[in-house]
Amino acid sequence: AQTVTQSQPEMSVQEAETVTLSCTYDTSESDYYLFWYKQPPSRQMILVIRQEAYKQQNATENRFSVNFQKAAKSFSLKISDSQLGDAAMYFCAYLNTGGFKTIFGAGTRLFVKA
Amino acid sequence: DVKVTQSSRYLVKRTGEKVFLECVQDMDHENMFWYRQDPGLGLRLIYFSYDVKMKEKGDIPEGYSVSREKKERFSLILESASTNQTSMYLCASSPRTASSYEQYFGPGTRLTVT
Numbered sequence: 001a002q003t004v005t006q007s008q009p010e011m012s013v014q015e016a017e018t019v020t021l022s023c024t025y026d027t028s029e030s031d032y033y034l035f036w037y038k039q040p041p042s043r044q045m046i047l048v049i050r051q052e053a054y055k056q057q058n059a060t061e062n063r064f065s066v067n068f069q070k071a072a073k074s075f076s077l078k079i080s081d082s083q084l085g086d087a088a089m090y091f092c093a094y095l096n097t098g099g100f101k102t103i104f105g106a107g108t109r110l111f112v113k114a
Numbered sequence: 115d116v117k118v119t120q121s122s123r124y125l126v127k128r129t130g131e132k133v134f135l136e137c138v139q140d141m142d143h144e145n146m147f148w149y150r151q152d153p154g155l156g157l158r159l160i161y162f163s164y165d166v167k168m169k170e171k172g173d174i175p176e177g178y179s180v181s182r183e184k185k186e187r188f189s190l191i192l193e194s195a196s197t198n199q200t201s202m203y204l205c206a207s208s209p210r211t212a213s214s215y216e217q218y219f220g221p222g223t224r225l226t227v228t
Contacts, residue, residue, distance in 0.1 A: 006156075009154070033215050035216070037217075043221070044118075044219050044220065044221050044222075045204065045206075045219040046219070047216045047217075050215075050216065091156060095215055097215075100162055100164060100170070101159060101162070101172065102159075102215075102217060104149075104158075105156050106155060106156040107156050
């Protein structure tokens with residue numbers, strides 16, 4: 001069975017600085033998707049970034065980028081120029097291509113200091 | 115924009131009561147999901163549905179049932195609420211198309227069973 005591990009329950013970053021959230025996963029599949037979702041306080045969870053396993057190039061979305069290491073089964077999220085609005089719970093997630101069941105990590109709560 | 119709504123943001127019920135949580139999406143998505151979110155455990159899948167009247171058990175279906183009579187609506191039922199079902203419940207939907215796999219979440223229902 002697939003698992004997703006986020007080893008950092010909490011992280012903090014100074015406004016305008018860069019922070020990296022860690023995620024590792026375990027799977028025997030070769031074709032899958034990885035996601036980072038953001039859940040702001042009292043607001044709906046939204047997708048931040050998505051990575052297809054067959055793509056070697058790391059995904060980027062504005063200030064958000066990932067470091068996808070397929071062999072190491074690692075999928076970290078880097079947030080550059082952190083803003084107060086980045087404060088949220090971040091979930092790493094895994095989905096087999098063609099599957100229905102997304103596996104979520106335990107989450108990392110990010111605090112942003114002004 | 116995709117919109118997923120849940121019938122209540124906060125709900126307080128007594129042990130033994132039957133509880134209905136409703137979820138409605140307006141994007142004609144085939145797939146719908148119910149998760150519970152607990153601190154340190156991330157999101158755990160209770161049930162999902164890939165079509166009207168179709169349902170599949172997730173990881174923690176015990177004590178829950180679901181109903182999907184219409185494509186846009188997916189209900190979670192707690193037949194006899196217990197205190198260990200106190201949690202945040204999140205509904206999500208996703209299209210079946212292979213280009214996405216992104217899940218769209220509702221705002222959540224925080225259920226307290228006393």
